[in-house]
Amino acid sequence: MLYDRFGRPVTNLRISLTQECNYRCFFCHREGQRFLAKNELTPEEIERLVRIASRLGIRKVKLTGGEPTVREDILEIVKRIKPYVIDLSMTTNGSRLKELAKPLAKAGLDRVNVSLHSLKPEVYKRITGVDGLEAVLEGIEEAVKYLSPVKLNMTVMKGLNDGEIWDMVEFAAKTGTILQLIELEAPREMAETAFFRKYFYPLKPVEEKLEKLAVETKERRMHRRKKYFIPTDYGIAEVEVVRAMHNTVFCANCTRLRVTSDGKFKTCLLRNNDLIDFLSAMRNGASDEEIVEIFKRAVLMREPYWK
Numbered sequence: 683m684l685y686d687r688f689g690r691p692v693t694n695l696r697i698s699l700t701q702e703c704n705y706r707c708f709f710c711h712r713e714g715q716r717f718l719a720k721n722e723l724t725p726e727e728i729e730r731l732v733r734i735a736s737r738l739g740i741r742k743v744k745l746t747g748g749e750p751t752v753r754e755d756i757l758e759i760v761k762r763i764k765p766y767v768i769d770l771s772m773t774t775n776g777s778r779l780k781e782l783a784k785p786l787a788k789a790g791l792d793r794v795n796v797s798l799h800s801l802k803p804e805v806y807k808r809i810t811g812v813d814g815l816e817a818v819l820e821g822i823e824e825a826v827k828y829l830s831p832v833k834l835n836m837t838v839m840k841g842l843n844d845g846e847i848w849d850m851v852e853f854a855a856k857t858g859t860i861l862q863l864i865e866l867e868a869p870r871e872m873a874e875t876a877f878f879r880k881y882f883y884p885l886k887p888v889e890e891k892l893e894k895l896a897v898e899t900k901e902r903r904m905h906r907r908k909k910y911f912i913p914t915d916y917g918i919a920e921v922e923v924v925r926a927m928h929n930t931v932f933c934a935n936c937t938r939l940r941v942t943s944d945g946k947f948k949t950c951l952l953r954n955n956d957l958i959d960f961l962s963a964m965r966n967g968a969s970d971e972e973i974v975e976i977f978k979r980a981v982l983m984r985e986p987y988w989k
């Protein structure tokens with residue numbers, strides 16, 4: 683296993699498959715990819731990367747984007763990388779899950795996170811730019827049949843969906859899903875803007891309330907995120923809180939290396955100037971050993987953002 687200069691093991695890869703998206707969420711951080719890149723990794727290149735990474739102790743891969751399901755070769759990608767990975771998951775806006783949940787599971791996807799920022803059609807549309815709530819709810823219903831667990835990502839924003847947190851907790855219990863409450867995040871310089879201040883909704887008070895209500899609490903290795911088990915009318919809801927902003931504990935326990943859709947390692951969501959190109963080397967005939975060296979260089983560049 684590889685460790686960075688801060689003693690953090692690198693155990694998972696977060697691969698952005700594309701920058702394309704069929705949604706227009708106004709707050710989207712685009713996984714830190716700042717420039718539009720058309721040049722996408724092919725399924726063969728993704729497989730090769732994951733195979734090499736598995737030799738270095740990577741056992742978990744998260745597929746993200748943009749919207750990963752807009753890639754027409756998404757099933758092939760999943761099929762190719764599953765043999766090297768124990769935990770293969772995807773984060774999706776859910777718009778294509780109704781038709782894809784079963785084939786994705788068959789191809790080897792273990793679990794899925796579905797973004798669901800509101801249960802109200804008009805609020806959902808304001809946040810995502812698309813009148814798509816119904817399709818996503820159908821997608822979630824289908825996903826729970828084939829993938830486990832299904833997590834719901836709710837990015838909480840002041841004045842938009844902050845009044846729906848407890849409805850969402852109940853919805854998670856009712857549907858047998860896990861709720862992830864995500865605090866809005868941005869790099870330092872953006873966090874000072876009027877835009878960010880307008881929508882930032884601190885989740886600390888919510889977390890304190892969850893702590894009081896919980897019948898059980900657990901802590902994850904990654905980011906030391908807390909999970910709360912909350913009794914509801916529909917049974918116990920599992921609620922995880924993702925609070926990255928100014929959180930030194932979160933960064934000290936960051937175990938993932940990112941991969942951009944155009945074939946670069948990215949060491950941190952919020953940093954810029956932290957890209958290391960591996961695709962050019964791959965396309966110029968580099969050996970596996972040479973790719974391993976590039977991988978190791980990227981790991982050594984990793985640094986906690988909040989410290």
Ligand SMILES: Nc1nc2c(ncn2[C@@H]2O[C@H](COP(=O)(O)OP(=O)(O)OP(=O)(O)O)[C@@H](O)[C@H]2O)c(=O)[nH]1
Pocket residue numbers: 744746771773795833835862864867924926936938951952
């Ligand atoms: N700053 C920061 N935010 C993260 C990181 N990982 C996840 N997040 C935030 O949490 C959101 C949801 O992440 P997901 O794509 O659902 O994946 P995850 O929750 O990290 O992974 P799993 O719980 O293992 O499925 C991301 O879009 C970010 O806003 C991270 O390493 N750093």
Ligand SMILES: C[S@@+](CC[C@H](N)C(=O)[O-])C[C@H]1O[C@@H](n2cnc3c(N)ncnc32)[C@H](O)[C@@H]1O
Pocket residue numbers: 703709710711712713746747748749750773774775776795796797835837864865866867868
């Ligand atoms: C960038 S999206 C990519 C995957 C997919 N398109 C989706 O929306 O689920 C990954 C996750 O990041 C969340 N997200 C995007 N921008 C964010 C921000 N500024 N702060 C917190 N979470 C954000 C989204 O809500 C989503 O759950």
Ligand code: SF4
Pocket residue numbers: 703704705706707710711712747748749775810
């Ligand atoms: S669906 Fe995902 S990638 Fe697309 S705009 Fe929304 S958060 Fe960003």
Ligand code: SF4
Pocket residue numbers: 905926932933934936949950951952953985986987988
């Ligand atoms: S170092 Fe911190 S901000 Fe950067 S990716 Fe890891 S957890 Fe996120």
